[in-house]
Amino acid sequence: DSGVTQTPKHLITATGQRVTLRCSPRSGDLSVYWYQQSLDQGLQFLIQYYNGEERAKGNILERFSAQQFPDLHSELNLSSLELGDSALYFCASSVNSVTDTQYFGPGTRLTVL
Amino acid sequence: DQQVKQNSPSLSVQEGRISILNCDYTNSMFDYFLWYKKYPAEGPTFLISISSIKDKNEDGRFTVFLNKSAKHLSLHIVPSQPGDSAVYFCAARSNTGNQFYFGTGTSLTVIP
Numbered sequence: 001d002s003g004v005t006q007t008p009k010h011l012i013t014a015t016g017q018r019v020t021l022r023c024s025p026r027s028g029d030l031s032v033y034w035y036q037q038s039l040d041q042g043l044q045f046l047i048q049y050y051n052g053e054e055r056a057k058g059n060i061l062e063r064f065s066a067q068q069f070p071d072l073h074s075e076l077n078l079s080s081l082e083l084g085d086s087a088l089y090f091c092a093s094s095v096n097s098v099t100d101t102q103y104f105g106p107g108t109r110l111t112v113l
Numbered sequence: 114d115q116q117v118k119q120n121s122p123s124l125s126v127q128e129g130r131i132s133i134l135n136c137d138y139t140n141s142m143f144d145y146f147l148w149y150k151k152y153p154a155e156g157p158t159f160l161i162s163i164s165s166i167k168d169k170n171e172d173g174r175f176t177v178f179l180n181k182s183a184k185h186l187s188l189h190i191v192p193s194q195p196g197d198s199a200v201y202f203c204a205a206r207s208n209t210g211n212q213f214y215f216g217t218g219t220s221l222t223v224i225p
Contacts, residue, residue: 041217045215104157
């Protein structure tokens with residue numbers, strides 16, 4: 001158990017819909033990262049938040065957005081969903097910066113029908 | 114454009130033998146490399162890392178080798194155990210950036 005929790009574990013929805021994925025980092029970790037893993041793909045970095053502020057952006061679509069709240073939990077919002085958005089979405093946390101070891105949650109499997 | 118590549122999707126090894134997992138990268142600005150292990154239905158777990166100022170880092174049965182001139186990274190597991198059966202991801206970070214780039218993973222099966 002990494003100490004990072006993600007909810008829900010599974011999500012099935014239809015094209016055009018909007019969903020929110022939630023992540024609670026390990027106690028004491030200030031940074032939260034979001035990754036997408038599509039079929040046969042590596043983990044694609046989406047975005048990083050540090051203590052409530054956006055720190056780095058990767059290959060995140062404009063239809064996706066994220067935020068980190070004062071209690072340090074984070075949410076990833078995916079809107080206007082397309083079939084190609086079906087993937088595993090992982091959240092990771094670290095103490096401070098990207099040089100610290102990242103601890104991953106178990107992931108949320110999103111299926112868009 | 115995949116900057117970190119793991120060209121072997123799968124590998125099978127007998128218990129007790131050496132497992133060698135390979136990773137190639139294209140960006141010469143990468144200066145920090147990691148290996149993660151992932152079991153089904155779990156998130157990746159950090160295994161071992163290496164900085165570009167080194168060419169080898171060892172932690173128990175796990176050793177990571179870095180060949181900067183070849184832009185090649187490898188993970189050696191000796192001796193391999195059935196519990197090592199998992200998907201292994203390599204990742205790299207640029208010294209000019211603040212994100213990690215992951216490979217597509219190699220599924221290792223250790224046969225008892």
